[in-house]
Structure formats: C-alpha cells, structure tokens
Amino acid sequence: MRAHVIAPILLTLALAACVPTGNTLPNATTAPVTGHDQLLADLRILSADDMEGRDTGSAGGERARAYIVSRFEAIGVAAPAMGRLQPWEMAGRSREGGKLYSGVNILGVIPGTRVTDRYIVVTAHYDHVGISDGLIYNGADDNASGVATMLELATRLKAEAPEHSVIFVAFDGEERGLLGAKHFVEAPPVPLSSIILNVNYDMTARAETDGKLWVTGTYQHPALRPLLEPVVARGAISLAFGKDTPQDTGSDNWVEASDHGAFFRAQVPFLYFGVDFHPDYHRPSDDFERITPSVFANATDLAIDAFRALDRGLSR
Template sequence: MKFYLLIPLSLLLSCSSVKKTDAQAGSQLLKDVEILSSDTYEGRKTGTKGAEMARKYIESRFKEIGLNTLPSFSGYEMPFSFKNNKGTTIEGKNLLGYVEGKSKNVIVISAHYDHIGIINHEIYNGADDNASGVAALLKLASHYLKNKPYHTLIFAAFDAEEAGLQGASAFVKNPPVQLENIKLNINMDMVSHNDKGELYACGTFKYPQLKPAVFSKSSKIKIILGHDDPKMGSNDWTNQSDHSAFNDKDIPFIYFGVEDHKDYHKATDEFKNINPTFFTNASEAILEISARLDHQLYLKSVINDKKRIN
C-alpha cells in the first residue's frame, strides 16, 4: 500500500504575479503533473475527497493564471450529476474558465481531471491519464492570457470522463454559450508518456478541413494523424474521450493523445514514469497547432462573412 504524502498548503495554493520565463513555464508544466498525480489526491475519482482537492488546486491555478469566469456561473464550477452502473447518483463538477478573443465564436480546449481512485488499497494516480492533459491545458491558458486569441477560448477541465464521458456530456447538454458558436474542440487525454516521441492527432478523418493546420515545425516531436477511421474498430479513438460529446453534435475536434502503454490504468501510472522531455515537446506542439487552428478558422469565418454580405 502506498503511504499518503502531504503537500504543503503553500505549494498547492501558491500564486505569483511574476511573468514566467520559458524555463519557468516548462517547470510549471511538470510541477502541475507532479502535484495532481501525487498520493494526496487519492486518484481523483469523481465524487471523492481526492477529486475535491484536485478541483481546489486547478481552481487556484485558474485564478493564478487569470482566467475569467463564465457569466452563467458564480465561479469556475459547473455542477452536474449522473447515475453510476449501480444506480447511485454521483455528483460531479466541471471547471470552466475563458479568455475573450476577437470573435464571439468559441474553441473549447479540454482535458479531464478525474481518474479511477483507489483499488484494492492501491492509489491509481493517473499521471499520464490525465494529469498530463490538465497540465497542458493550464499551459495553454497561461499563454493565451498573454497572447490574445482570435476565438474566445473556453478552458474546460472535465470531471467523470472515466465514468463514461459524463462531464463533457453535461457540458454539451447545457452549454454556457450557444452550441452553434462552438467551432472546435481541442481535447488532450494522455500526452506525457511515449518513448518514440509520437503524439497522435485524431479527428481529421471526419473533419479533413482541419488537416492543413495539424503539424508541428519542431523536429523534436512526431505528430501522427490517425486513430479516427471507423473501420479501425477499437483502434478508432473518435468515441474514446471527451471530444466524443462534441463530435456527437457535429462539432469538429482534434484529440491529442498517445497509444496505450504498460502503465495505462495501472497503479504505475505515476509522475516518475512519464517522459518529461516528450511531454514538454508535446505540449509545445499542441500550443503551436492550437494557435494555427485558431488563426485559420478565424480567417475562414471572416471570408465566409464577407461572402454573405456581398
């Protein structure tokens, strides 16, 4: 059995107004993963104390970064409920913040923060799945607070992905903005653990208009398109993470993730087993691609608006 480690409150809730250098930003990326995947959070299973503690940490980071709260909520939390396979009602909470862009059209950038908790007295910390996605989301949020995007960006840390994509489904059922204004979902789920430097970008099979933007100029990372053809069966990832809820509404998506590894859904999915260099490169590539998608989709909308006027 793992011993529960105590992280000082000052570390969990620390805030700084000092502008971070690139090195500091990379350090923060790894720090966020390490903290969220520590034993303190008890595997972050939806409806548990560990999940509540994880929310408090993510909210503290949202505040530190300076994310705005959506007008329809009093804070960052979006509560929802669902019944598990035993018929028990479970309370979940998504965390939502936004950066206003030049357009009211929206891109939702998402990552789920929950994991599978404690099983047989072992803590399943979910460092790659999906503390990594949340850390990358926080990195992107910090960037776009300093670099105004074209679209308005909603940053969504979804709950209850492991329980059947419940948080994302609740979001699209009761969206905080008009659903037709959401032009894209960029979802990150498992982006820190790959020994070959390969990051998959899923979604261009159904939405080929996104393909020209999905590449990285960096030689440090391999962006591979795929895992999105229905003919692939279980290797089709279209319905295997939170982007599925957006796809069901015909909202285009790009899902970034790695192929399953030896630590997937095991107690060994810990911070010490991620690939820090790969993760840093992957998060930089996701940022690069998100900026390109933001720009290209905005230009397309401007062109279409001019055509309608003429």
C-alpha cells in the same frame, strides 16, 4: 481515457519527496517560472498521493478541483457568465455497476481578438479512477498531463491572446462514462452553435512510446488537417493523424474514447490530442516519476503549436 479497464498490479507507490503530503492544498503562484517548471509542477501536484486518484465525488477529486480553480485564478483566466463551476448529477459506470455520481466541471474563458463570438472549447478531464484494493491510481498521464497541458496553454494565451474566444473546461466524470462532457454539451455556457471546435487533451505525457502525439478527428473534419500538417516536430515528438477511420476498430478507434466523444455526438467539430497506450495505462504505476520531463514538455509545446495553427486558420 479509452477502454476504462482497471487492471490492478501489486507494486510500491513511491512519489518523489517533493510531492505534497497530508491534507494541505498546494498554493498556486503567480510568480514567474523558468521553462516548463509550472507545467511539471501542475502534473506532479495533480498526480500526488494526496489526490487519492481523483475519483469523481471523492475528497481527492475535490482537492484536485480546488487546485485547478486556484491555477485558473493565478493565471488570470476569467470565469464565464454562468460561473467557474458547473455541477452535475448523472448515472455512470462503477466497479459495482451503475451508480449516481455528483461531479463538477471547472470553466474559464479568454476573449478572442479577432472572432469574439465564436468559441474554441479546450478540454481535459481531471478525474481518474481513485483507489482500488488499497492501491492509489494516481493517473499522471491519464489525465493530470492533459490538465497540465491545458493550464500551460491558458498561461500562454494570457500572454499572447488568441484570435478566437476560448473556453477552457476541466471535466469531471470522464472515467465514469464522459459524464461531465455530456452535461456540458447539454447545458453549455454559450450557444452550442457558436462552438466551432473542441480541442481535447487526454494523456499528453508519454509520447516516448512511438514519438507521436496523435490527432484524432481529421477524418471526420478533413478541412482541419491542412491547418495542422505544417506544424513541425518538437524535439523527437511529431503529430500523427489517425485512430478515426472505419478501418480503425476496437481500441484503435478513438473517436468516442474520451470527452470529445460527447462533442462528436452533438455534431460539434472536434480534435483529440493524446499519446498511444503504454504499460502504465489504467494501472497504479501511472505515476509522476514515470514521466520523462523533456518528452512531456515537447509534447505540450507541440499541442500548443497545433492550437495556434488552428486558431489562426479557422474562420478564414
């Protein structure tokens, strides 16, 4: 997400003993869970050492992809007509300069009950920056958290269907230049004109920094803000609007800072949900044990409340 600056620091990576080890892929489960157990399990598994930082084209990235596919299947999220996987090949940035990457987006769809032919596309990138100088960049907040939030939303939409049809996309290649998102808007599974909104989750766990889950994009799409302003805080976490005006410059402007940037450039309405920078951003210390479970749970509930408000209010 955002600046994509890799700043290695020396530390000992020590995930809790409950994370998977070796090369065994954790099995998804359809068994009921209590509260936010599955949300936290998804975050823990995707940010484990076994995933090797989930770099695009890596074995760890492939393991993460297999896990997300298994979760979509367990939840009961169908594949769109074009299939579950959307492979692509594109030049992107690397530590050594330009490089050709082969990545794979993961897709799912839940039909709407009121507006079946117009789509909200919910996105979160599952890749991170891999391994550097022998240190694993696990990317718990960036962006195992956003994927876990997306999977939690999918679970709840299967229990209580959305009004609009929803396409879920776990993007690959965000850290290499929004590559998966760029390919998606060039080759969408439905006509681009039928996509009425992109909701992008990138870094949803560490809201304790300022108590805010930021919403970027209402400056570009002011009609969306009144739909979100009534959404009440969850615990100590509330929505905050910004990072999207001409006065927001440099790293304070998030309009093109993550995958929603590809939708913005394609003139598709977007909203980005994410937390502010924190000291573990793009460092090997962005680990599961740095997450406060109650904060992440509240931020995810808030993100889902916001989605429900948008789903109810759009097209009316």
